Amino acid sequence: MLNFEYRNPVKILFGKGQISKIGKEIPADARILMTYGGGSIKRNGVYDQVRSALAGRSFAEFGGIEPNPRYETLMKAVEIVRAEKIDFLLAVGGGSVLDGTKFIAAAAPFQGDPWDIVLKKAPVTSAVPLGTVLTLPATGSEMNNCAVISHAARQEKLPFASDLVYPQFSVLDPETTFSLPPRQISNGIVDAFVHVMEQYLTFPADAPLQDRLAEAILLTLIEEGPKTLAEPRNYEARANFMWCATMALNGLIGQGVPQDWATHMIGHEITALCGLDHGQTLAIVLPALLEVQRERKKAKLLQYAERVWGITSGTEEERMAEAIRRTREFFERVGVPTRLSAYGVAPAAVCSIPERLERRGWVALGESGEVTPAVVNRVLAVAA
Ligand code: NZQ
Ligand code: ZN
Numbered sequence: 001m002l003n004f005e006y007r008n009p010v011k012i013l014f015g016k017g018q019i020s021k022i023g024k025e026i027p028a029d030a031r032i033l034m035t036y037g038g039g040s041i042k043r044n045g046v047y048d049q050v051r052s053a054l055a056g057r058s059f060a061e062f063g064g065i066e067p068n069p070r071y072e073t074l075m076k077a078v079e080i081v082r083a084e085k086i087d088f089l090l091a092v093g094g095g096s097v098l099d100g101t102k103f104i105a106a107a108a109p110f111q112g113d114p115w116d117i118v119l120k121k122a123p124v125t126s127a128v129p130l131g132t133v134l135t136l137p138a139t140g141s142e143m144n145n146c147a148v149i150s151h152a153a154r155q156e157k158l159p160f161a162s163d164l165v166y167p168q169f170s171v172l173d174p175e176t177t178f179s180l181p182p183r184q185i186s187n188g189i190v191d192a193f194v195h196v197m198e199q200y201l202t203f204p205a206d207a208p209l210q211d212r213l214a215e216a217i218l219l220t221l222i223e224e225g226p227k228t229l230a231e232p233r234n235y236e237a238r239a240n241f242m243w244c245a246t247m248a249l250n251g252l253i254g255q256g257v258p259q260d261w262a263t264h265m266i267g268h269e270i271t272a273l274c275g276l277d278h279g280q281t282l283a284i285v286l287p288a289l290l291e292v293q294r295e296r297k298k299a300k301l302l303q304y305a306e307r308v309w310g311i312t313s314g315t316e317e318e319r320m321a322e323a324i325r326r327t328r329e330f331f332e333r334v335g336v337p338t339r340l341s342a343y344g345v346a347p348a349a350v351c352s353i354p355e356r357l358e359r360r361g362w363v364a365l366g367e368s369g370e371v372t373p374a375v376v377n378r379v380l381a382v383a384a
Helices: 018-025 046-053 071-083 095-107 115-119 182-200 208-230 235-248 262-274 278-292 298-309 316-333 353-359 373-383
Strands: 011-014 032-035 059-062 088-093 130-134 146-151 156-161 169-172
Touching: 011 018, 011 235, 018 046, 018 130, 018 169, 032 071, 032 095, 046 088, 059 071, 071 095, 071 146, 088 095, 095 115, 095 130, 095 146, 115 146, 115 156, 146 262, 156 262, 169 235, 182 208, 182 235, 182 262, 182 278, 182 316, 208 235, 208 298, 208 316, 262 278, 262 353, 262 373, 278 316, 278 373, 298 316, 353 373
Parallel strands: 011 169, 032 059, 032 088, 088 130, 130 169
Antiparallel strands: 146 156
């Protein structure tokens, strides 16, 4: 096992009716800015629940944070935070609202061009404290220190991380997710699944606990994912899915083990260029990447085949191929196509990706740095 330091400070308030408790989690004299997306929270009652939990408090609002949150939009909120001396941010929505709010939190006190936080990984030395009410299980943003921000004018989508943007608390009430359209549930299942795979399907590190935690999340997603899609108002299924998504990317399963993340980096490029949903890009890239990298990932791929899919017979080649086939079939079964062509994306639309990565100096992605631009090219060819 590799050395690690781990501290996750996020307080989770899980379950029905937990939004009513947020008043106690935010300092009494705070000047609060509530951030949200395109309006789903006004239609499903979450906005009203938040308002009544904060009745009588100093409270401003900023709506309109779009999926794949844009720097341009977020900077408008930064101006409000600065002008109104906001000292607490409350993000209410999906991963995009949470990520966007993390950026606002870091950008408001930042000296210089805040895009540098994302582009140049400029150190974040101060951030406005934030809390979240999550309405879409998928990203894990509610319990981690990362955010992914898009710059529309530059056609870029890039991550940043800082311990200062961990939420102080996150409310996870599965009932707030009953209004989600099937497409977002489907995306969320794939996103959570791939988060686990990025931290698990690498090479053995003598970390059987991390392996079994990862396998537990994958097996639970395989069980509960289709159930929560078929029965959108089944509270238990939704609660189990929601907790899986949080556990998939709150840092725990990735401690002390190598991590990949090439699928995410390639996926972000596809979103930046073609606008596909995050989950859709992952469903396209992961099976193709496993195919191309199967020899290097052999030991874990065989373990995954056996422990997650119960594949015990056949040659090593056959077992690996079957595990990749089952993975692809699972994504398709939960409603997310796994080929670029299924979204009408021609190979020409993504052919600049290896070069874009190279220009950024990202020439050695993956757990061993073996995913070069040439390998990315092969992955995109398999994904066509
Ligand atoms: O904007 P509103 O009106 O709220 O509608 C949203 C949006 O259109 C809707 N929605 C959310 N909750 C709803 C709802 N509709 C009905 N009922 C509800 N309860 O869903 C749509 C998609 O929302 P979005 O927040 O974009 O989805 P998601 O949570 O999948 O977030 C995706 C973003 O997170 C980033 C992705 O790259 C992408 O930008 N990621 C963040 C990570 C992190 N912070 O650690 C890791 C991930 O790998 C990922 O990269
Ligand atoms: Zn993701």
